[in-house]
Amino acid sequence: MTGFLLRRLVETAILLALMSFAIYGLIGLMPGDPIDLMMTADPTLTSADIARLKTVYGLDQPLIDRYLAWAGSALQGDFGYSRIYAQPAAAVIGDRLGNTILLMGGAFALALALALPLGMLAAWRSGRPLDHAINLVAFAGISMPQFWLAILAIILFAVILGWLPAGGMGDGSIGGSLNHLILPVVTLAIASTGGILRYVRASMREALRQDFIRTARAKGVSTARLLWFHALRNAMIPVVTILALDFGALFSGALITETMFSWLGMGKTIYDAIMGNDYNLALLGLMIATALVLACNLLADLAYAWLDPRVRYR
Amino acid sequence: MRRYARLFLILFAMSLCGPAFARDELRIGVAQYPATMHPNIEAMLAKSYLLGFTQRPITTYDQAWELVCMLCVELPTIENGGAVIEPLPEGSEFAEGVAITFTLQPDATWGDGTPITTADVIFTWEVGRHEESGVVSGEGYRRILAIDVIDDKTFTIHQDRVDFNYNAFNDFGLLPAHLERAIFEENPREYRHRTLFDTDSTNPGLWFGPYRVAQITPGAEILLERNPTWWGEQAAFERIRLIAIENTAALEANLLSGSIDMISGELGLALDQAIAFETRHGDRFHVLYKPVLFYEHLEPNFDSPILSDLRVRRALLYAIDRDRINDQLFAGKQTVALTNVNPLDWMYAEDVMAYPYDSAQAVALLEEAGWHEGPDGWRANDAGERLSFSIMSTAGDRSRELVEQVLQSQWRELGIEVAIQNQPARVFFGETVQQRLFDGLALFAWLSAPESVPRTTMHSTMIPTEENNWQGQNSSGYRNDEVDALIDAMEVELDREKRRGMWQRLQEIYAEELPALPLWFRSQAFILPLWLNGIEPTGNQYSTSLWVENWRVTD
Numbered sequence: 001m002t003g004f005l006l007r008r009l010v011e012t013a014i015l016l017a018l019m020s021f022a023i024y025g026l027i028g029l030m031p032g033d034p035i036d037l038m039m040t041a042d043p044t045l046t047s048a049d050i051a052r053l054k055t056v057y058g059l060d061q062p063l064i065d066r067y068l069a070w071a072g073s074a075l076q077g078d079f080g081y082s083r084i085y086a087q088p089a090a091a092v093i094g095d096r097l098g099n100t101i102l103l104m105g106g107a108f109a110l111a112l113a114l115a116l117p118l119g120m121l122a123a124w125r126s127g128r129p130l131d132h133a134i135n136l137v138a139f140a141g142i143s144m145p146q147f148w149l150a151i152l153a154i155i156l157f158a159v160i161l162g163w164l165p166a167g168g169m170g171d172g173s174i175g176g177s178l179n180h181l182i183l184p185v186v187t188l189a190i191a192s193t194g195g196i197l198r199y200v201r202a203s204m205r206e207a208l209r210q211d212f213i214r215t216a217r218a219k220g221v222s223t224a225r226l227l228w229f230h231a232l233r234n235a236m237i238p239v240v241t242i243l244a245l246d247f248g249a250l251f252s253g254a255l256i257t258e259t260m261f262s263w264l265g266m267g268k269t270i271y272d273a274i275m276g277n278d279y280n281l282a283l284l285g286l287m288i289a290t291a292l293v294l295a296c297n298l299l300a301d302l303a304y305a306w307l308d309p310r311v312r313y314r
Numbered sequence: 315m316r317r318y319a320r321l322f323l324i325l326f327a328m329s330l331c332g333p334a335f336a337r338d339e340l341r342i343g344v345a346q347y348p349a350t351m352h353p354n355i356e357a358m359l360a361k362s363y364l365l366g367f368t369q370r371p372i373t374t375y376d377q378a379w380e381l382v383c384m385l386c387v388e389l390p391t392i393e394n395g396g397a398v399i400e401p402l403p404e405g406s407e408f409a410e411g412v413a414i415t416f417t418l419q420p421d422a423t424w425g426d427g428t429p430i431t432t433a434d435v436i437f438t439w440e441v442g443r444h445e446e447s448g449v450v451s452g453e454g455y456r457r458i459l460a461i462d463v464i465d466d467k468t469f470t471i472h473q474d475r476v477d478f479n480y481n482a483f484n485d486f487g488l489l490p491a492h493l494e495r496a497i498f499e500e501n502p503r504e505y506r507h508r509t510l511f512d513t514d515s516t517n518p519g520l521w522f523g524p525y526r527v528a529q530i531t532p533g534a535e536i537l538l539e540r541n542p543t544w545w546g547e548q549a550a551f552e553r554i555r556l557i558a559i560e561n562t563a564a565l566e567a568n569l570l571s572g573s574i575d576m577i578s579g580e581l582g583l584a585l586d587q588a589i590a591f592e593t594r595h596g597d598r599f600h601v602l603y604k605p606v607l608f609y610e611h612l613e614p615n616f617d618s619p620i621l622s623d624l625r626v627r628r629a630l631l632y633a634i635d636r637d638r639i640n641d642q643l644f645a646g647k648q649t650v651a652l653t654n655v656n657p658l659d660w661m662y663a664e665d666v667m668a669y670p671y672d673s674a675q676a677v678a679l680l681e682e683a684g685w686h687e688g689p690d691g692w693r694a695n696d697a698g699e700r701l702s703f704s705i706m707s708t709a710g711d712r713s714r715e716l717v718e719q720v721l722q723s724q725w726r727e728l729g730i731e732v733a734i735q736n737q738p739a740r741v742f743f744g745e746t747v748q749q750r751l752f753d754g755l756a757l758f759a760w761l762s763a764p765e766s767v768p769r770t771t772m773h774s775t776m777i778p779t780e781e782n783n784w785q786g787q788n789s790s791g792y793r794n795d796e797v798d799a800l801i802d803a804m805e806v807e808l809d810r811e812k813r814r815g816m817w818q819r820l821q822e823i824y825a826e827e828l829p830a831l832p833l834w835f836r837s838q839a840f841i842l843p844l845w846l847n848g849i850e851p852t853g854n855q856y857s858t859s860l861w862v863e864n865w866r867v868t869d
Contacts, residue, residue, distance in 0.1 A: 032744015038357060038450060046453045047785035056448050056503070085532060086350035086512040095532070151563055158571040166568040167559060169534050262559045264533045275740055276349075 008301075012294045016287060020074075021067060023286050027279055028063040034083055034277045035059060057083075070283070080280035084272060089280040092269065093288060099169070100265040104254065106181060107188035108247060114193045119200025120227050126205055134197070141194030150187050150260035157183060167262040184261040188254055192246070199242050203235035210234065236307050244300030245293070337845070337867045338552040343565045343574035344581040347533050347558035351520075352511040353487025354442060354449045360558075363580050365487065366859025367538050367554060368523040372416060372483040374856050379658060379764040381482055384860070385430075387417045390481050392808065399476055408475040411459065415470040416483075421545035425518030425526040428492050431466040437491035441498055441505070448506035454485060477805045478765075478813060484856070493519050524549040524863050534558055547863040554862075562587055569841060570595065579604065579840035580857050586713055588839030589645045600842045604851035605649040607656055607763070608836035612705070613747070613756040614828075616791040620703055621754060627828040628669065629679035633728050635671035639720050640834060643713070647839075651832035653824040654771075658853050659764055661817035666825035676728055685729075693729035702731035703754030706746060709736035714757055717833070747789045748778055756789065759836060764854050768820075769801050772829060792829035845869060
């Protein structure tokens, strides 16, 4: 187990180093640089200004030199400054990551809380009206565009009913933040629930066909116990793989929801950083998102052994 | 029991109404958050808007587009003796310079009580001209040869040339020497990262406008409160909240839900959205439209054999029904352009060649240019080459995408084939326009100042090339010796009437030669609550927030 973990950690470190180079290169190859963007905003900039600013921002150096300088500083814990937020990139990402964990964590928990019982129920009542009804809801959630759902939610709950704020981060108090979280969390959860529910349903249907389920039924095990303790545990192995991928991706944020609700999360920050040619911020944001995806996959691997004692780590 | 039930119902109903705000706070929705609050680093509309509340430039252009004093007492001119032309030493780039004497407002004080003095002016100049400070537009600072301090409030600036704009110090964003000098001197290269404007934005000593920054939520909200040391007229609101909501649909929803009171025109809804909003909610809000200095145009690439032909450019313009597009898409709120000079500018000339919609004239010009309609309906020349090119713009800009479709359709009627090829803004501006990679027309806008000499966009030395490292903004590649000479001459001509003649000639050439196909000047839409008065848009790049003390609440 320890050897497995160490090996995975080394693999993760190598992958992150390769990713940092690939991301830096890709951002560098995109057309335009920060100074080009400044030129479009200020037509009075002279050639001398542009040349001076390129030097100040280090953009007159070859890409590989800039990457090596960044990597050297990053190894010492200095991830540079964000150009579009005028703050250290790590501080910007730190704030945004916290917001994203609140938003995406809440949405993920809500989606899971809805998808697990509904998926089980649909599998248990497979082919019957309840199954069809649950499937209909799931497909509605999957197919509804998030921006449209967000607009509907804002119009209904903020404009017409006036129960909830239309967006923003609140006044910093717990109550204020929770109030502002409800609409984006619910919007995101509706979109995720359908997908998870379909996986749970398919996996549970497979598990419910197994011999050990028939045996358990013959032994008189109650339906609830049969579903929750016998079938679900076996059905969860493929679902955990999907959840791990989804959960990791959650940390890279939800661009549309964050934009619609003015929620300052990772998705919007990474998008703005890439579009605004903010190398340091984009790089750090994408690296953290990558690291979290890798960490979640590691957790999924560990969860397999818990779910299925036959799994051994070598 | 019934009484408690009634009380509960009343409280419940009150909770549905949302929080009640007194009129001592104004919440303004803006679609952008400033990347930095430093006055001279980065150029952003959101920052200009914020600084209008919290600082004052030395001079600015007002609603009548006249240069006026804000931080100075009297505008120095050559006529009133405040500015004096002086000879420069031999070997200087120009033979004459100008000495301009300003006196700062006697009561002008930073928010921490420290008087604003000439020490701040000197410090700002030092930062501005330093190669490593990261100040965006350094040209204005480098033109200053020296600053003589006369007393704490009076100084004389010696400039290395005499141009008609000699006394305009609109972008000289004053910095507090008592707070920033030590940080700057410690490490000029790192100054842009360490400035208090970004590391301690709520420090009252950074601000000297009617408001100062009291609290920030980076990326989301800036709370401004009245500055107790403000020397001018008291503003109406105790607090102003700038709430950044980038998505305009969400911005609208926030306004309707009461989360914000108004949407700024400078950073708010697109014109078509504002028109639709007014149709639906015009009874609850006052929508104020103002044509501005955003010149929307079609830039032809003069390297294209098709578009370098003046007859084709004229035909294309004759074939666009700009008045109809303006009426249909923008409810007639934009100002159709004759040239790149805005009708609100004093030197605007009406008596230049105009291109009203005239498809017959367009056909005649195309025939004359050798583009004849074939059996397939498309025009081609004698060599069999089809009259075909692309039109490019910023992807995702709904107004421009609609306009492109109308242009494509109107030109198709004359047998001109146009392919729409849009790109994300950063690719379009960062590479395609800058490196002149468009093969036909590029649709975009220029933002300029009142009486802005079009050196960067029309002078032949400003054509971006690989040799000059793609510097300059004459992306069409237009060259005209007379235009170059006019631009060089008008910049240094102090006599307004003589300049009027030069501007007249420049507009005539523009209209005749069409270095770009003029479309219209964009309008901004301010969505205001019915109880707010006194907001008077300038139509130029200077924000309404510079006159916040005129904003008043009326019942």
